[in-house]
Amino acid sequence: MHExxxxxxxxxSEKIANALSRNTIKNSYKKVPYYEFEENGKKTTVLSAxxxxxxxxxxxxxxxxxxxxxxxxxxxxDKQKKYVKNYVDAIKKLAKGADKFIHACDYDxxxxxxxxxxxxxxxxxxxxDKATRMKFSTLxxxxxxxxxxxxIPIDFHQVDSGIARHVLDFLFGVNISKYLTDSVRxxxxxxxxLSAGRVQTPTLSILVDREKEIKNFKPIPYWLIKAALEDxxxxxxxxGKIFERKEADGILADCGDADAVxxxxxxxxxxxxxxxxxxxxxxxxxxxxxxxxxxxxTQQIAQNxxxxxxxxxxxxxxxxxxxxxxxxxxxxxxxxxxxxxKHVDALKKPLKPNEGKKTDEAHPAIHPTGTLPTGLDTNxxxxxxxxxxxxxxxxxxxxxxESMKTKLNINxxxxxxSRKRMAKMGWLEHYPFRKIEDEKFPxxxxxxxxxxxxxxxxxxxxxxPARYNQASLIRELEKRGxxxxxxxANIISILYDRKYIEGQKIQVNELGEHLIDTLKEYSEDITxxxxxxxxxxxxxxxxxxxxxxxxxxxxAKVGLxxxxxxxxxxxxxxxxKLYEAYQESRIVGQCKCGGNLVMKYSYRTKGTFxxxxxxxxxxxxxxxxxxxxxxxxKCEKCGLxxxxxxxxxxxxxxxxxxxxxxxxxxxxxxxVCPQCGEQxxxxxxxxxxxxxxxxxxxxxxxKSVEEQEAK
DNA sequence: GCAAGGTC
Numbered sequence: 263m264h265e266x267x268x269x270x271x272x273x274x275s276e277k278i279a280n281a282l283s284r285n286t287i288k289n290s291y292k293k294v295p296y297y298e299f300e301e302n303g304k305k306t307t308v309l310s311a312x313x314x315x316x317x318x319x320x321x322x323x324x325x326x327x328x329x330x331x332x333x334x335x336x337x338x339x340d341k342q343k344k345y346v347k348n349y350v351d352a353i354k355k356l357a358k359g360a361d362k363f364i365h366a367c368d369y370d371x372x373x374x375x376x377x378x379x380x381x382x383x384x385x386x387x388x389x390x391d392k393a394t395r396m397k398f399s400t401l402x403x404x405x406x407x408x409x410x411x412x413x414i415p416i417d418f419h420q421v422d423s424g425i426a427r428h429v430l431d432f433l434f435g436v437n438i439s440k441y442l443t444d445s446v447r448x449x450x451x452x453x454x455x456l457s458a459g460r461v462q463t464p465t466l467s468i469l470v471d472r473e474k475e476i477k478n479f480k481p482i483p484y485w486l487i488k489a490a491l492e493d494x495x496x497x498x499x500x501x502g503k504i505f506e507r508k509e510a511d512g513i514l515a516d517c518g519d520a521d522a523v524x525x526x527x528x529x530x531x532x533x534x535x536x537x538x539x540x541x542x543x544x545x546x547x548x549x550x551x552x553x554x555x556x557x558x559x560t561q562q563i564a565q566n567x568x569x570x571x572x573x574x575x576x577x578x579x580x581x582x583x584x585x586x587x588x589x590x591x592x593x594x595x596x597x598x599x600x601x602x603x604k605h606v607d608a609l610k611k612p613l614k615p616n617e618g619k620k621t622d623e624a625h626p627a628i629h630p631t632g633t634l635p636t637g638l639d640t641n642x643x644x645x646x647x648x649x650x651x652x653x654x655x656x657x658x659x660x661x662x663x664e665s666m667k668t669k670l671n672i673n674x675x676x677x678x679x680s681r682k683r684m685a686k687m688g689w690l691e692h693y694p695f696r697k698i699e700d701e702k703f704p705x706x707x708x709x710x711x712x713x714x715x716x717x718x719x720x721x722x723x724x725x726x727p728a729r730y731n732q733a734s735l736i737r738e739l740e741k742r743g744x745x746x747x748x749x750x751a752n753i754i755s756i757l758y759d760r761k762y763i764e765g766q767k768i769q770v771n772e773l774g775e776h777l778i779d780t781l782k783e784y785s786e787d788i789t790x791x792x793x794x795x796x797x798x799x800x801x802x803x804x805x806x807x808x809x810x811x812x813x814x815x816x817x818a819k820v821g822l823x824x825x826x827x828x829x830x831x832x833x834x835x836x837x838x839k840l841y842e843a844y845q846e847s848r849i850v851g852q853c854k855c856g857g858n859l860v861m862k863y864s865y866r867t868k869g870t871f872x873x874x875x876x877x878x879x880x881x882x883x884x885x886x887x888x889x890x891x892x893x894x895x896k897c898e899k900c901g902l903x904x905x906x907x908x909x910x911x912x913x914x915x916x917x918x919x920x921x922x923x924x925x926x927x928x929x930x931x932x933x934v935c936p937q938c939g940e941q942x943x944x945x946x947x948x949x950x951x952x953x954x955x956x957x958x959x960x961x962x963x964x965k966s967v968e969e970q971e972a973k
Numbered sequence: 974g975c976a977a978g979g980t981c
Contacts, residue, residue, distance in 0.1 A: 271980060313980030328975085336979095345981060372979055428978075435976030443975075459976045569981065577980085749978060756976095 263304045266360040266389075267396075268311065268353070268380050270367035273575065274401055275310035278366055281406035282306070292348040296356060307356050311367065312349050316379045318432045327826055328436055329819055331429065333379060353384040360385070363393035365416055366409075368624055371801070375424035378416070390416070399623040402586060422811035423804040429815050430797055433822055434788060435459040441829045442780075442840065449837025454844050457760055458781060460793050461745045462753050466762055466770070467789045468738060470778045472730060473770045479726035485510040486720045489670070489677050491522055492713040493704055497670055497677035503722075510719055517672045522712040525676075526669040534661040536689040538581045538618030539627030540652055542747045543740050545576070548652075550733035552695045553644050557732050557751035563645045564628065572635045573649050577748045578625035581618025583656065587626050589613060593657075595632030596650060605654045605692045615656045629653045651693050658689025666703050672714060697934055729767040742791055761847065765894065776843035780836055785825045850892045851903040851916070855880040859903070859916075861892065872916060884916050892916065 269275035272295055279286045279297030283306070286299045297308040316333040317340070337347040357363070363385060367377035381389045394413035398405040435458060442456040487499035487510060504510045540548070545564065546557035555563070564576035574587075583589060590613060597603040618627075630650045638646060662685040670677045682699040684690070690698055706712070730738065736750050745753050757763045762774030778789055787793045803809045829836060848861040850872060857876035864871055869888065874880040886892065890907040897904055897915040906913050931941050932953060 311980080314978065315980095317978090318976090323974090339974095343981090349981095368979090376979065428976090431977050432975090437975085439975040455974080457975060461977065565981075746978070748980085753977085 264360045265306045265362040266357045267308045267364040267366050268377050270373050272310045275308050277401045278406050279308040281403040291352045294348045294352040309353050311376050311380050315350050350384050357385040363389045366396040369397050371424040374420050378421045419805050419807050423801045426811045426814050445833035445837035446841050449834045450841045463788050464791050467778050469770045470775050476726040481723035488718045490716045497679040500676040516675050517717050520673045522670040522672045522714050524710045525671050528667045530665045532663045536616040536658045539583050539656050541579045541581050547733040558755050561751050571633050574629050575625045578622045579620050579747050580622035580627045581620045583615040592632040609657050613657050655689040655693035658692050661688035661690045662686040771847035772843040773847040784828050
């Protein structure tokens with residue numbers, strides 16, 4: 263009797279194999295680990311997939327509408343996925359001739375498809391008839407054994423529902439993308455890769471909406487009245503924003519040149535509870551704010567740390583740290599590092615983590631494993647320490663913040679000011695990445711009189727809503743249920759790659775905006791969450807056996823077909839307009855000859871450069887080496903755009919002859935040093951502007967201007 | 974190649 267268990271990923275195959283027998287032996291085939299044990303004359307082989315092993319692909323790429331598709335090995339489609347082949351080969355070889363199969367992938371819709379396809383295409387079609395399903399929600403020994411002893415049949419409605427998700431996404435995404443790209447090619451014989459999809463298009467649409475809000479924003483003037491008092495105290499008038507000049511004048515007149523009388527002083531203590539452990543989204547957010555890492559980069563680094571065994575599984579949405587992860591032991595092991603030890607020793611027993619609300623059936627929150635890393639590069643080290651200090655501080659004590667709220671009267675006008683300082687650092691002691699307010703409290707009490715130096719009336723304007731950055735956009739997608747924790751960072755980077763959006767503070771250019779306008783006209787559904795919602799109900803209906811998968815797909819093809827015909831009919835108009843928008847989006851500035859400076863691509867050097875739109879009359883070009891970004895900021899010396907390059911990022915003028923940089927240093931204070939608490943100052947270095955700590959040389963903290971602006 | 978979804 264030979265039994266084969268198919269798992270979703272190598273880590274879970276290891277856990278499952280070890281939970282089911284004490285006689286488990288680890289082997290490997292083509293570097294792919296697998297496990298074997300024998301109990302009561304039955305041999306069991308535990309094998310692993312690596313996520314999806316198969317992917318949809320056209321069966322005939324010549325068709326206009328790519329409607330005929332089938333599963334092919336992932337490594338055939340994507341040369342970067344070569345490592346997948348070894349896993350497929352291992353399954354094919356080691357599952358051969360088995361009498362019994364167990365589908366033990368994650369119990370969710372994608373896991374169901376992964377296991378089903380592994381059975382169907384790697385183990386052979388007949389393996390499905392001999393297969394059962396393990397259903398577990400955590401990879402604890404208890405859960406695994408229970409699932410193994412109580413197998414359930416494979417739910418083929420669930421399988422169909424998952425397959426339908428793949429097919430629908432493929433049909434809509436690939437076909438609409440193809441038709442848009444073709445329309446530009448046929449109208450202008452230029453190749454501009456365009457794309458649309460159930461997730462990427464609504465994401466772009468969110469950004470376009472924000473862009474339009476900003477564009478249409480009409481600033482409204484308002485006035486703030488402040489009183490400058492003795493001891494450098496600035497108090498604000500109770501009214502806050504005053505939108506009528508007359509009202510502001512009235513208040514000013516009322517105040518006259520009277521002194522301020524303190525009418526109330528309230529002291530309060532506020533608790534600041536420890537942070538909650540990281541799930542992937544909050545790690546991406548924090549690493550973006552603290553280090554300026556893009557979410558994609560954070561995900562890659564976290565994956566490396568996980569593969570090396572230093573931190574736990576990163577693609578989790580859990581903010582829970584169950585006792586079963588053994589946090590006492592992890593903290594003890596972390597203590598082998600002297601720096602960590604100081605913090606661990608300061609924790610009060612008994613240890614209890616402050617957990618967040620979000621959960622994940624398959625994994626706990628991101629945490630260090632206790633194995634201390636060696637040979638990490640700078641960025642890996644930064645992210646690792648962020649994870650460790652967050653983990654430690656989750657067990658810390660509440661911090662206490664004291665606040666002072668003071669009310670004052672100047673004649674009949676009420677003003678107030680407040681101060682904050684830390685009374686007890688608590689968990690903040692272990693987590694150096696948070697801003698702490700530590701202001702001096704003036705020594706005053708009710709009834710005191712304070713001298714008024716001046717009453718100020720500041721004219722301001724209301725501001726448009728802020729642009730998204732990558733971190734806030736990920737949070738927005740999460741809120742709307744678009745994409746998944748593992749794909750959101752990738753989706754955003756696709757929008758950058760296609761050149762629909764640019765900048766750290768994400769700005770949509772003409773191409774992105776026009777693409778959404780076009781799609782709104784021809785396929786409104788794909789520009790909003792509507793399509794996701796529609797898919798969701800259809801998939802639920804398939805799962806509940808209210809409708810068949812083939813029915814849903816056929817209906818989708820009919821709807822899609824008419825969208826594609828519509829695009830086809832108008833393709834010259836669509837193509838020309840999209841190309842026009844594309845060209846406009848490539849403009850980076852004004853040439854000295856009056857033409858536009860445009861991003862161009864050289865087939866000869868296979869690289870980008872900036873050239874003049876008046877070519878060949880004007881032959882001006884500027885080099886754009888790999889890794890260089892052209893910024894919106896203009897050089898203050900010559901007016902050409904600035905560029906950023908290098909690591910850490912440096913800035914300079916597009917024109918190399920203009921000088922290293924076209925900007926004088928401001929030495930402006932831009933924040934507080936996360937390492938020592940001194941001021942962070944923007945200053946000019948040999949290679950351009952950077953942010954440094956005023957505590958230099960005692961504290962050598964630096965970061966790039968880009969990282970700072972990313973905040 | 975184009976999508977979105979798993980994973981190393």
